[in-house]
Amino acid sequence: MAEDLAGSITERDEFIVTKGKNKKQLKCDTDSSAGCVSQRACVYCGARVVLNPITDAIHLVHGPIGCATYTWDIRGSLSSGAELYRNSFSTDLKEQDIIFGGAKKLAAAIDGLVNKYQAKLVFVYSTCIVGVIGDDLEAICSAASRRHNIEVIPVESSGFIGNKSAGYRAAGDALLRLIKPSAPAVIEKNNSINYLGDFNLAGEAWIIQNYLRQMGVELNVTFTGDSHYTALKSAPKAKLNIIQCAGSMIYLAGKMEELYQIPYIQISFLGIEDTATSLRNIAAALGEESMIVKAEELIAKETARVEDIIKGYRTKLEGKKAAIFVGGGFKAISLIKQFREIGIDVVMIGTQTGRKEEYEIMNELVDDGTVILDDANPAELEKFMMEKGANLLVGGVKERPLAYKLGIAFIDHNHDRKHPLSGFEGAINFAEEVYSTVCSPVWKSLNALGMKSGVANHG
Numbered sequence: 001m002a003e004d005l006a007g008s009i010t011e012r013d014e015f016i017v018t019k020g021k022n023k024k025q026l027k028c029d030t031d032s033s034a035g036c037v038s039q040r041a042c043v044y045c046g047a048r049v050v051l052n053p054i055t056d057a058i059h060l061v062h063g064p065i066g067c068a069t070y071t072w073d074i075r076g077s078l079s080s081g082a083e084l085y086r087n088s089f090s091t092d093l094k095e096q097d098i099i100f101g102g103a104k105k106l107a108a109a110i111d112g113l114v115n116k117y118q119a120k121l122v123f124v125y126s127t128c129i130v131g132v133i134g135d136d137l138e139a140i141c142s143a144a145s146r147r148h149n150i151e152v153i154p155v156e157s158s159g160f161i162g163n164k165s166a167g168y169r170a171a172g173d174a175l176l177r178l179i180k181p182s183a184p185a186v187i188e189k190n191n192s193i194n195y196l197g198d199f200n201l202a203g204e205a206w207i208i209q210n211y212l213r214q215m216g217v218e219l220n221v222t223f224t225g226d227s228h229y230t231a232l233k234s235a236p237k238a239k240l241n242i243i244q245c246a247g248s249m250i251y252l253a254g255k256m257e258e259l260y261q262i263p264y265i266q267i268s269f270l271g272i273e274d275t276a277t278s279l280r281n282i283a284a285a286l287g288e289e290s291m292i293v294k295a296e297e298l299i300a301k302e303t304a305r306v307e308d309i310i311k312g313y314r315t316k317l318e319g320k321k322a323a324i325f326v327g328g329g330f331k332a333i334s335l336i337k338q339f340r341e342i343g344i345d346v347v348m349i350g351t352q353t354g355r356k357e358e359y360e361i362m363n364e365l366v367d368d369g370t371v372i373l374d375d376a377n378p379a380e381l382e383k384f385m386m387e388k389g390a391n392l393l394v395g396g397v398k399e400r401p402l403a404y405k406l407g408i409a410f411i412d413h414n415h416d417r418k419h420p421l422s423g424f425e426g427a428i429n430f431a432e433e434v435y436s437t438v439c440s441p442v443w444k445s446l447n448a449l450g451m452k453s454g455v456a457n458h459g
């Protein structure tokens with residue numbers, strides 16, 4: 001490990017390795033260590049991140065008002081139609097409700113919202129306190145469903161059932177209830193694909209849909225970026241599932257294979273290399289010669305356009321060092337390759353919910369000396385970024401203040417960003433953003449003022 005990790009919490013040792021120094025297997029995919037202020041989001045947040053982009057649903061949070069602060073306005077998912085998902089409704093549980101139960105309040109909230117918005121679909125999210133007081137969400141939602149003759153689906157995401165991955169599973173279960181055909185008739189398959197694990201941040205799903213269209217591939221529905229009730233209902237008809245965010249969607253994909261005989265492949269549209277490989281793999285999985293030819297034409301055209309631009313940034317960024325702490329393992333793997341494309345080495349890498357096989361790939365890809373860590377806390381991130389002399393941190397909303405306090409450049413790669421990072425367009429945006437933040441004169445000014453925390457030479 002992390003030889004001398006600030007080690008008051010020794011349980012954390014198993015979750016940290018340094019490539020080339022430790023032979024041990026990294027521990028991951030388990031609950032956070034007691035006493036650590038983990039960077040991980042909670043179960044409810046895991047569920048909400050997956051379901052929130054469903055644009056015409058009512059998203060009702062059964063819990064204290066604080067849990068409902070998660071709204072569209074800090075998230076980057078875009079819609080081509082309904083805007084109902086931009087609201088974050090809450091039952092606003094107070095002390096009285098916690099003592100006497102929140103069931104009546106929840107039923108009244110559902111009635112009020114359905115009458116006002118005439119939605120066909122309501123998700124009711126359980127939160128920590130609901131897990132404690134034990135309101136029967138299933139019964140309340142079933143009764144509301146019968147009263148209004150619409151789907152009211154409970155999302156079992158109370159905090160004490162596990163970590164963020166449990167939230168992904170809760171969202172997967174809610175989606176499985178939604179897409180289940182009402183009659184057990186034979187499902188008529190078409191030649192389309194479902195795109196799992198893209199939340200249409202800054203319109204990324206539209207970029208990929210455009211590539212697929214150019215290849216002659218029909219997109220059935222995206223889970224869940226820019227999706228809606230009717231489109232999701234058609235999901236079992238697809239021939240193939242492709243998965244971008246594996247952490248959040250591998251459970252759902254496995255279930256869809258079992259229930260609806262839809263095979264899946266993992267793809268990634270982050271960076272030139274992974275985008276090209278993914279387009280090839282989709283065409284190959286569908287097996288039509290014309291798609292394979294069109295995929296190659298698209299890759300050749302786009303690579304030629306993008307490579308020159310990327311080369312320009314590489315000459316300016318060569319030799320810089322990056323630290324990565326993101327949600328899922330698949331994104332982290334793509335980022336290692338994407339940083340290579342622009343001449344940057346990764347010196348620290350970690351995730352909130354990475355799986356064993358993903359950490360093995362990361363370990364193969366990074367250089368000796370790179371620190372790999374699961375479910376980190378701010379103290380660990382700070383320690384290793386300083387030790388390794390990182391010039392840049394890639395993360396989300398919780399990591400941004402840490403980077404800035406240390407005087408390190410920062411790239412937002414989370415759901416609240418407003419610019420697309422997917423596909424060939426995204427590769428240019430990524431390189432441009434890395435350049436503008438790493439080479440910003442602000443770091444020199446901080447050095448001159450003596451305000452930086454000692455991370456060397458951002459120049």
Ligand code: SF4
Pocket residue numbers: 042043044045063066067126127128129158159
């Ligand atoms: S569900 Fe629990 S951990 Fe998550 S935001 Fe609400 S109170 Fe916080």
